[in-house]
Amino acid sequence: MQTVLFDRDLSWLSFNYRVLLMAADPKVPLYERVRFLSIFSSNLDEFSRVRLPALLALHQLKAEAEPAVLPAVQREISRQLGVFGEIFTQQLLPALRNEDIHLYHNEPLQPAHHAAVRDYFYTTAMGFLQPVFIRLEQPVEMFLENNALYLVVSFENDEHAIVNVPSHALPRFLALPDQHIIFLDDVIRHFLPQLFPSRKVTGCYSIKVTRDAEIDVDEFSGHLLQKVENMLVRRELGLPTRFLYDASMPDTLRDRLAAYFRIAPQEMVAGGRYHHLRDLADLPMPVRNPAFTYPKQVPARIQALEAADCLLDTVMKQDVLLHVPYQHYDYILRYFNEAAIDPDVREIYVTLYRVASGSQIVNALISAAKNGKQVTVMVELKARFDEANNVRWAKRMKEAGVKILYSIPGLKVHAKVALVKRRRGYRYEHIGLMATGNFNESTARFYTDHVLLTAHAGMTQELELLFIYMQTGLPPARYQFMQFTHLLVAQFNLVDRFTALIRREAEHARAGQPARIVIKLNNLQEKQMIAELYAAADAGVEITLIVRSICCLVPRKGIRVRRIVDRFLEHARVFIFHNKGEEEIFMGSADWMNRNLHRRIEVCFPIYHPQYRREVKDIIALQLADNTNAVILDSQIVNIPVEKQPGEEDVNAQQAIQAYVHTL
Structure with a gap:
């Protein structure tokens, strides 16, 4: 009997729509509602980079075995973007105004703000602008960077230019007097006549291209570290999967731009005046009101651990189960810090998948290696969108004497485990750490996870077996003798x-x-x-x-x-x-x-x-x-x-x- 299933992409869109509806919930604090719009937009950007390429490929191949998912996905995305626009313009902008916070949105600049915007444009923004005239009847002359913002400017006599919006280098929003805020895009729009003094501007429309992020490292030859670094460069040059454009753009201009940038019809997505609204997470808050955000929640302390002189000794006596972020993540940091300086700790093993940019855990591992301990770290270089950060940390650890294991061919190491081996006389104590989430103290503030610290002999011995396997990199079929009784x-x-x-x-x-x-x-x-x-x-x-x-x-x-x-x-x-x-x-x-x-x-x-x-x-x-x-x-x-x-x-x-x- 055939197993009836929901389509995975439509299911994911159902989830992201639930995120979007949190922005419409009046019970959610105002700036948190704005943040949910940002999360929705960020999620959709990643979906366009990771999932849309596969759907587009299937659509182009017209694979008979595959249902026509792409049109349904595009219809649902279009519907959700419409709801997004309604929540943003009809609910959140008025709610901000009710709190005397005014975000300019497709409206004239007030005379009281002209001087501040003019000063910012000439002294800051203008130095980052790279206006390029384009001939739409000619072959493509420029490359649009992935997820970068651009303005298409139309002039009389059918001339056009493209101006970058440097939101990667400058804040997306500029705070103005009287609790007003303006998009960087609009700062540039207001001064287009000064940017093109010899031409009359007849139109200005925002565009953004999202590019395919699914590049197989096996395409590249050489060492895996170099493969990943090559892949990071190639990713930003990936094929377009979404061309987002201002829906007010004339159809003729839209079609000419599609031809110019070689964008297929199914890759074109109508949007609003502003794109890349994941930046709403950085919306300034000129009025400091505690009611605008979630109340601060203080993670619980565990008194037995607070009173303990040595966390590792405590774990040897009894398991510890942590529920983060409801309980402090500090105990995880303490596990690694104690292991780094304990003179009896001889070996440390850990898997790293997504690491904090300023990781205290990695710094503890570096200290441990410098303290003469044998530190072995499996770094997953293929953790999507964290590859560059993981490469950077892998190099730093290797320079400090940490033994670095890179990804196993054909597999990602997604396990979140660590093992400390401590010498006690003629034997070793094994103290394990196993988690449902990454060893990342940044995301631990807002990801709910569970972490088990244990000295259970069976589990820690099986953890050691697993680390032995990961050091060889041989196919699992070669290790059928490995018997995992406790661990799955x-x-x-x-x-x-x-x-x-x-x-x-x-x-x-x-x-x-x-x-x-x-x-x-x-x-x-x-x-x-x-x-x-x-x-x-x-x-x-x-x-x-x-x-x-x-x-x-x-x-x-x-x-x-x-x-x-x-x-x-x-x-x-x-x-x-x-x-x-x-x-x-x-x-x-x-x-x-x-x-x-x-x-x-x-x-x-x-x-x-x-x-x-x-x-x-x-x-x-x-x-x-x-x-x-x-x-x-x-x-x-x-x-x-x-x-x-x-x-x-x-x-x-x-x-x-x-x-x-x-x-x-």
């Missing part, structure tokens, strides 16, 4: 174990026993795992899913799917199998996507400690009780707000978890 490791046992756990629940249901599965993921797309869930639901298993982003599973009898979009980005992966009341609980790095299960090294780990098992179940229960920001995904891929029952109190999961964690 993609390429070895992860898919088989999850499949067995689902089927066991189905067997319990068929035997008339209670059978339940609760799974929280970022993305659910892998066809075989979805088929297993369908079969389990058909057998009578009660399945509840919390899926933030892509969900290709179609909800049906026995399977409920909900989505939570709120202040923090829900990032943790949690798996709970009822097992006749003896639950098995796992966490880890692996979403159920083709790439995660079949083309990556992932690690999921069990939660054994009774207290932490209770905490995990309590946190998941609060997320399942959310009736303010949670939505139910229906069979038409629509987000349906959770209905609050009569007399039921409001439950916001993230606020409730924050309060709960402070009681632990």
Whole structure:
């Protein structure tokens, strides 16, 4: 029987639309609503760079086996952009004005601001401008940079020029007196006559090109580090996937520009006057009002760890489970810092996928190497859009004496694990760290994740086995002798174990026993795992899913799917199998996507400690009780707000978890 699935791209767009609707929610603080517009725009830019190229290629090939997804995707993007414009112009701009904050939006410059704008144009902006006259009847004469902003200027006598908007070098917004704000684009627009003094401007329209980011490093020869550096250069020269233009542009000019820049019709997208609105995240706040942003939340401290002289000693006695950002990330930094200076620590192993630009963790690893410890770091150079940062840190660590392992051929290392080996007499203590999110103290402020610190002999020994494997780089098939009993490791046992756990629940249901599965993921797309869930639901298993982003599973009898979009980005992966009341609980790095299960090294780990098992179940229960920001995904891929029952109190999961964690 064919497995019925949602299209992954339409599912992702459904998620991004939920992000967009947060900007329309009056319960969300004003500047946070503006920030959600920025997140929506940033997400859509990445979608255009990563997913649209594949859809365009399939469309051009007219592959009969593929449904006509591209037109549906383009219609949905167009619809969402219309909603974006309505929220921005009809809701947020008036809301800002009600707070005496005025963002210029396609309107004349007030005389009181002319001097300030004129001074900024001549002393700052003008030095970054590169006006270029173009002949639309000639072959292409210039290259439009990826995601850069440009103004197409029309003159009398059918002349045209293109002017860059240097938002990469200058702030996108200029704060003016009387709590007014103006786009950099409009600063340039107001002074086009001065930029082209001998010509009469008849029109000005914004454009932006997004280019394909999916370039395979295997195209390049040589060492992987050099391959990635070459790929970074090539990426910015990728083929166009989206040509965003001002919808007020005359059709004739639009078509001539498309021909001039060799843009296919399906790559043309009508937009508003302003593009690249991810920059709204940097909108100045001339009125400092605490009500404009989320109230500051102080992460909880763990008293036992605060009182401990040595975190590593504490972990040797008992596991530690952290829930960030509700609890302090400082304990993770302390794990690496203590390992770096402890004279008895001899070896440190860690995987790095996305690293903070000023990473304290990497600096601790560099210090450890300089302190004479053997430090081995698997740096994933193919972490999309973080490649340059990872290359930079890899070079710095290597210069300091850190042993750097680069990506395994054909695989990405997405696991978030570390291992410290400490000498005690004639033996070694193993202290492991396993997480659902990256070792990144920057994103840890707004990504919800779980981190386990453990000295469990079985888990830490299996972690050491995994690091031995990663140092060889040989295919997993050469390591069938590796037996992972506690850890679930993609390429070895992860898919088989999850499949067995689902089927066991189905067997319990068929035997008339209670059978339940609760799974929280970022993305659910892998066809075989979805088929297993369908079969389990058909057998009578009660399945509840919390899926933030892509969900290709179609909800049906026995399977409920909900989505939570709120202040923090829900990032943790949690798996709970009822097992006749003896639950098995796992966490880890692996979403159920083709790439995660079949083309990556992932690690999921069990939660054994009774207290932490209770905490995990309590946190998941609060997320399942959310009736303010949670939505139910229906069979038409629509987000349906959770209905609050009569007399039921409001439950916001993230606020409730924050309060709960402070009681632990």
